[in-house]
Amino acid sequence: MSIDKDTAARVAKLARIKVEDDALPALAQEFNAILGFIEELNEVDVEGVEPMTSVTPQRLKRRVDGVTDGNQQEAVLKNAPDAREGFFAVPKVVE
């Protein structure tokens, strides 16, 4: 599996990271080095092996689906780059 410039651009888009066109070939090359390393996994016989979901064999605990916290608007917005009138502000999403 070899990653070309277009694939690198597609992955960058999916990851929502802006990568300039002239940086794409180097990025594709780095991906290829890493993926080449990962290819070693194809040597392993994984037939019938379950993919791991939890490293410790414990059942997730259940809890009552109740409100435990709230009324913290100020604290929630405290670190926002742009907060107005009690909301997070972002660029216009719909025309």
Place this chain on the structure above:
Amino acid sequence: MTELNKLTIADARDGMRKGDFTSSEITEACLTEIDGAGALNAFVHGTADIAREQATAADARIKAGDAPDMCGIPLGIKDLFCTKGVPSQAASRILEGFKPEYESTITSQLFDAGSVMLGKLNMDEFAMGSSNETSVYGDVVNPWRREGSDAKITPGGSSGGSASAVAADLCLAATGTDTGGSIRQPAAFTGITGIKPTYGRCSRWGVVAFASSLDQAGPMTKTVRDSAIMLQAMSGHDAKDSTSADLAVPDFEAALTGDIRGKKIGIPKEYHMDGMPAEIEALWANGREMLKDAGAEIVDISLPHTKYALPAYYVIAPAEASSNLARYDGVRYGHRATLGAGDAIDDMYEKTRAEGFGAEVQRRVMVGTYVLSAGFYDAYYNRARRVRTLIKQDFENVFNAGVDAILTPATPSSAFGLGEMKNADPVQMYLNDVFTVTVNMAGLPGVAVPAGLDSQGLPLGLQLIGRPWEEGDLLNHAYVLEKAAGFVSKPGKWW
């Protein structure tokens, strides 16, 4: 007065209780050392005011009697831990200016026990790195140098600031986190002790997430006893982390009996790597002899899937990271890029993340995005998770065969020079974690113990891997190794 910043946790605890010195005095000694250690770049956000306040409160508590072991102990806190009202950036530009409105469970527990926070410690950005060269704060410098050289050496990563600060006696101990070796590799590179406990032993709540199924916090300390004391205070069930184990926390310090007679120590043949320096092989052989002399039985074991742990890690960790780091979008906290006229919300995300994340973080997020993307999910991500099952089974098999602990080198080399790996391909850097990453993949406890110096005068460490939830027994093995190795060297002060 002795230099109080050089105390161990155990000696500080005992001395404060006897009234030999106060927490305020130790704290001042540490703050003075930190002021003089700018060249190491270990502390990146000082919290002297908080420290003095906490030390005063600790002194009152100790005086009143009945103070916990960690009361009055000045610590450094890795920047990955959210600390209320104090910058917590994960060494990333994207969290510039972020001051959490809450306290991580681990730091809460430490502060409730009376510990003192001296400041926040440098690290690799989002804990992604093995040399502390990916930090927005700049490189951390190891207090150790090669003999006869003043070249700057890496303290390892990602908990490089923690390692450097403890090795240089800027604090009595520090918190670290370990996703693939980020406590144990820097501990080995700086001649200190560090333990990654069993996955689920310490709460991850309020610790900036890298790879949630692998991340565990742990102590980085000057001695094995100190690791036992500090781990005790960091451990325990937390309803806010659904993966934290609802198990009683045993008395880890009480487990340090120094008696390992009849214990079975496994030596995994797959850890003899091609091209491993002879010094590392010799160190490992010495470790075997030390444990044997202490009455343990040494057995050869096989962990056949060892070789695949690192490639599987480099699927699973980036996959989880790409998901975890999706939250950095420039909306709720941290950095937001300056937008041009007509920039839409996707431009905001893309520009913010391009500006906010460093090169290594971007690389891993994108690799993770790729292995999770339609058409590749099975081939990469699910295959890696299957391999992870096999890696864990390897360990289960040897533990079921009666092995109590596994002895390996901690790292494939001693610390390298800062900048020396700058032009290497990323995979070369990843190989640093070859002996430590298996432990995260299997969720086991692992501890790095300083065991000697190499021919350049740099520290080398051995790793012991234990059964799940048996940190006490594991630390006891480490304690025996520590006593036998008698590692007392300290870096000469040049900073």
